[in-house]
Amino acid sequence: MKVSSPIGDLPFKPTKIRVHEGVFHLDGNMGAWPAHVQIELADLCDIAYLIRHVLLGVLGGILAIIAIALLLKK
Amino acid sequence: MNNTLVIGAGVSGLSAAQEIARYQPAVVIDRLPVIGGTHSSYEDEFAISLKRNCDQAGVKFILGSTALRWSTEQRLLVVGPTGIEWLPGQHLVYAGGYRPSTQAELGILGDRLGGVLACTLAHHFLETGIQLGRQVVILGNGNSARQIGKLLVKQGSQVTVLPMDIQDPRPDYADGWWPGWKPLHAHGKGRVREVVVGKEDMVERILCDAVILAARMKPLRNVDGAVFEQESHKVTFAQSPDDMLTLEQRSTIARQVASQLINEIRRQKT
Numbered sequence: 589m590k591v592s593s594p595i596g597d598l599p600f601k602p603t604k605i606r607v608h609e610g611v612f613h614l615d616g617n618m619g620a621w622p623a624h625v626q627i628e629l630a631d632l633c634d635i636a637y638l639i640r641h642v643l644l645g646v647l648g649g650i651l652a653i654i655a656i657a658l659l660l661k662k
Numbered sequence: 663m664n665n666t667l668v669i670g671a672g673v674s675g676l677s678a679a680q681e682i683a684r685y686q687p688a689v690v691i692d693r694l695p696v697i698g699g700t701h702s703s704y705e706d707e708f709a710i711s712l713k714r715n716c717d718q719a720g721v722k723f724i725l726g727s728t729a730l731r732w733s734t735e736q737r738l739l740v741v742g743p744t745g746i747e748w749l750p751g752q753h754l755v756y757a758g759g760y761r762p763s764t765q766a767e768l769g770i771l772g773d774r775l776g777g778v779l780a781c782t783l784a785h786h787f788l789e790t791g792i793q794l795g796r797q798v799v800i801l802g803n804g805n806s807a808r809q810i811g812k813l814l815v816k817q818g819s820q821v822t823v824l825p826m827d828i829q830d831p832r833p834d835y836a837d838g839w840w841p842g843w844k845p846l847h848a849h850g851k852g853r854v855r856e857v858v859v860g861k862e863d864m865v866e867r868i869l870c871d872a873v874i875l876a877a878r879m880k881p882l883r884n885v886d887g888a889v890f891e892q893e894s895h896k897v898t899f900a901q902s903p904d905d906m907l908t909l910e911q912r913s914t915i916a917r918q919v920a921s922q923l924i925n926e927i928r929r930q931k932t
Contacts (some may be wrong), residue, residue, distance in 0.1 A: 589931065590742030592784060592790045597703060598696060620725035621743060 591618065665689055666923075667738050667749060669885060670900075671759035672699020673909045676712035676917035678755050678900045681920035683719035686927070688802055689749065690716070691740055695726035700782055701758045701806070708909050722748075734889035734895045743834045753923065756888050757900040757916060762880040765848065768801065770857075772848035776923050781806040781876035788813040796870030799857050802877030803828040805890075805903025810874050811835040822868055824859060826877040828906060838868070848873060879903040881927060 589600040600623060603617040610628035636643060671692035682688040696704035697713045704710075705817075708918045727742030737748040759781050762781050765774070777795060777871050779787070781802070784794055788810065798814050800807050803825035815835040822838030829841045840859060843866070847858040857868045881901040883889045888897045900919040903911050 592786070594695075594699075594784060594786050596700070597705075598694075599704060606926065620723075620727075623701040649805060 664752050665750075666753045666755060667691060667751035667759060669714075669738075669888070670699060670759060671697040671723065671725060672757065672759055673712065673912050674759075674781050674902065675755070675757035676709065676716055676902050677913040677916040678757055678920040679721045680715045680719050681713060681750055681917045682755070682924060683716065683721045685753075687720065688716075689724060689731050689751070691724045691727055691749075693726070693728040693751070697723075697725070706909070708913075714914065722841050725899070731887050732885055732894070732897060734887070737895055738885075746875055750803070752896070753927065754888060754894075754897045755900055755923065756883075756885065756897055757921065758882045758884065760879045760881050760901055760903040760905075762802065762806065762875045763880055765875065766851045767831045767880070768845060768875070770845045770848055770878060772883045773850075775848055776851045777870075777872040778848060778851070778855040779872065779874055780812050781874050783811055783884065784874045785813070788817070793817050795870065797870045798822070798872040798874060799824065799837070799845075799868055800874045800876055801869045802831065803877070804876065804879070804906070805907075806879070806905055807874070807876035808833055808835075810876060819872075822870065822875075840868075845873075863871045876905075 591600050598618045600616055600618050602614055604615040606613050610629060614627065615624040616623050650657050666682045668687050668688055668781050669692045671690050675690055676697065677692045679688040696711045696728060696740050698704040698706055703707045726741065729738055729740050730737040732754050736752050738754060740747055740749055763765050765778060777869045787794060792866060797820045799822045800811055801824050803823060810816050811821050811833055812835055813928040820837045823833065823836040824840045824843055824845060832839050843861045845857050846860045849856045854870060854873050857870055857873060859866050859868060881903050890900055898919060900916040902915050
């Protein structure tokens with residue numbers, strides 16, 4: 589992963605992910621610096637909204653597969 | 663205490679450290695947590711190969727830590743994520759990169775306006791996808807200016823170039839090309855609106871909404887005790903502010919500086 593910032597592009601290498609009290613904790617390193625990302629439920633909602641077209645496409649695909657399977661079964 | 667401290671993990675710092683490590687231990691310190699420096703990147707193949715050579719030569723790295731002061735007792739004050747420490751060193755090699763001249767250093771009159779940016783900052787903004795302006799004036803025609811110009815064209819900006827000292831060649835991205843003209847005054851209310859330029863006794867106005875400072879590079883000097891070349895104790899500067907140099911040329915110059923330093927240390931020992 590890469591993070592862009594006013595001091596330049598920095599790498600982000602995840603090393604550990606865990607869930608604690610409903611919050612995702614992503615530990616990693618930005619080069620020599622230890623880094624930590626907290627992802628809360630509200631953040632997940634924001635991310636889901638940003639990729640809503642992809643999610644809708646996947647959901648539509650799943651529903652289509654289920655519908656075809658049901659039709660074939662009949 | 664026979665080690666040499668090198669400030670800067672860019673191409674110059676890495677090259678100098680590798681050269682020094684052939685003779686005595688070298689430690690590279692950089693405020694960024696990665697190698698590459700301001701004018702290269704941690705993903706740059708050339709910088710990566712230099713880092714590999716340094717690792718093989720036994721160079722130690724302290725990245726993500728800022729050097730603050732070089733004392734006459736030959737110690738370097740370094741602040742990092744794990745705390746503050748004094749690093750002893752026989753000698754300091756300063757390879758802290760370079761920066762463009764400021765609006766004041768270029769003699770441009772006017773307020774400190776929004777939209778007037780150093781090329782180093784502008785480059786990072788552009789890479790992040792931030793649009794700097796629709797009509798952009800670039801001051802300078804070196805490598806830094808060229809990087810910015812290409813990114814601006816990708817964004818659809820109209821680019822006017824005042825090449826200043828580096829007149830040739832005219833770059834492809836320049837919609838406007840003003841060789842021999844000097845920026846005199848930046849006008850605007852809050853944000854830059856126009857730049858007044860002059861050539862001999864002629865004066866013209868260039869409408870713009872952003873100005874990129876990318877001319878007359880100067881070496882960065884932000885470590886107390888290692889600012890002035892004549893007054894700095896046991897400090898060697900390995901910086902090449904010539905903005906037309908390639909990374910390979912910078913590397914060669916830094917190696918030459920480091921090699922001279924090693925010869926000097928050897929001479930003093932004998």
